[in-house]
Amino acid sequence: MTRCLLPFMLAAGLAGCSVFDSDPLGDARAAFETQDYMAARDLAAAVLEADASDAPALELMARIHLAMGQGADAIAALDRLEVAGDAPGDTDLLRAEALLQTGETSDALALIEDDQAAEAWRLRALAARQANDIPAAARAFARGRNAEGDKTRLYPAEASFHLDTADLAAAGEAVALANDVAPDRVETLFVTARLAQAQGDQVLALAKYLRIIEKTPLDRPALLGAIAASEHTGQPGITRHLIAYGAETRPFDSEFIYQTARVDAWDGNWEAVRERMQAHEAELENHGSARLLYAEALLNLGQVETARAMASPVLARRRDAEAERLRQALEAAS
Structure with missing residues (x-):
């Protein structure tokens, strides 16, 4: 199922990664400009592997780490640049953002005090x-x-x-x-x-999320947003494709374990839901919706009291439609 979706999603990421490229730093910069940060990181790392003191590659790597929220790594790259005397003109801004990412707010603000x-x-x-x-x-x-x-x-x-x-x-x-x-x-x-x-414009939302995935195929928030938007627009085929793609690219991500179990539930395969939830019970312990789905599977398999025990902690703090639906089902089964 995912094969027909992957070319669309991976096109942008593959475009800048040809094995015949002869300018890794130029390719890294191009990937950075298109916001394919993972490709940019790998290409810049290849340059630094050949020459660990390459100042342009170090500067680019610092910016890549910042874009990926890796403040500590960005600081390390900036430190190496400063030691070499090659600090970029906006070093204080870069370092301040990195410090914000590592929780050092006061130091960050001090760096930009006059900016x-x-x-x-x-x-x-x-x-x-x-x-x-x-x-x-x-x-x-x-x-x-x-x-x-x-x-x-x-x-x-x-x-x-x-x-x-x-x-x-x-x-x-x-x-x-x-x-x-x-x-x-x-x-x-x-x-x-x-x-x-x-x-309430789910069609526009879906289009924008899909454009992000086209640009950066592994963008998790955009993928989850697209799943939600496609479901709201009543396009189950797209929803299933997106969930399958997420499960394939993030096989150990608890959110996509849950999303895949949702697909099993849509198909009425409650035993598959139970098996999947049971196999990942520890990872999903604090995932409220996953616990409710697990309880629903147990309920449909006739394990009413086990379902009630699984759902009770979540039902005690949630009053949304998902929780209310299961609460009524449990009451009906009593």
């Missing part, structure tokens, strides 16, 4: 979010809008902030600005999809 550019305000906003200071984050994003400099990353970050605080009007404004500046960047596509979902 009034848009990127510095984005980092201040992120620091405020980490501290759960919503008003300070909003002020920092507002200052960033009026600041000088590149705002490619500011606008999607602001949109994400407003989506997280359920301010759809402000999110819509930030999403529009992000699309004006860089409509095909992953961050812009992602916040556009999230806003569309929040506004």
